[in-house]
Amino acid sequence: FHGLVIYPLFGDISHDFVTDGYAHALYFTIFLYGFIIGRDERLWTSIGNLRWPLLCLAPLTFIGYRLLADTTSDDASPVQWLSLFCALYLNRWVWLLLLLGWSYRLLNRPWRWLPAANRAVYPWYILHQTITVVAGYHLARMGLGPVWEPLLVLLATVLGCWLIYRWLILPVRWLRPCFGVWEKVPANTRAQRAAAADRTSNRTQHQPG
Incomplete structure (x- = not known):
């Protein structure tokens, strides 16, 4: 839908806040999917079980997309453009599911x-793009080359997100809601609330009508 309907209306991603309808639709859809499926344990289990087939499929979808992209000219037929868009989105979804599947299997543990x-x-999600753009702009002017420049952009992004989150957002209480940081609730408090709710429910059930 994004490639066939929205992309022809807005064109390539420009990162313009007002006119970049394609990027807004694309990334909001991914964000919405994450919100909807985040706690669906059966779906996560299914994605985790597909991690090996996805690992084999991902390079093939990338090669197929690159072959179509390199052979599709500006005056290509509608069928060729449709094939290119299908290959593009198939490749994106396979790689996305691959990362999710392996992350679920390797990282879904009670780490401290x-x-x-x-x-x-969420704070890092909000901060990272601004830091990346600012760091990339200044580092690009230094002519550091294709190795050091992206490494330093990555380092600046991670370090910048951590510093702002750790030393500005967390200490300033009124800033926390602005960046989606919830107040921590101690585990014993949660358990007490759950026990109190159970007791209330039991009393309600046993009250005479």
Whole structure:
């Protein structure tokens, strides 16, 4: 849908806040999918079970997409453009599911640092693109080459996100909701609330009508 309907209306991604309808639709859809399926355990199990087939399929979808992209000219027929878009989105989804499947299998454990990392995800998501663009702009002017420049952009992005999150967002309480940081609730408090809710439910059920 995005490639066949929205892309012809707006063209390539421009990162313009107002006119880049294609990017807004594409990334919002991915964000919405994550929100919907985030707690669907059966779906995550299915994706995890497909990790090996996806690992074999991903290079093939990439090669197929590159072959079509390199052989599709500007005056190609509608069928050729349709094939290219189908290959493009198939490749994206296969790689996305591949990363999700292996992450689920390898990282879905009760790591001690996981609650803190989950709490930091949304602030980092908000911050990373701005830091990446600013760092990339200044580093590109230094002519560091295709190795050092992306490495330094990555380092600046990670370090910048961590510093702003750790030393600005967390200490300033009123900033936390602006970046989607929830207040931590101790595990014993959650357990007490659940027990209290159970007791209330039991009393309600046993009250005479």
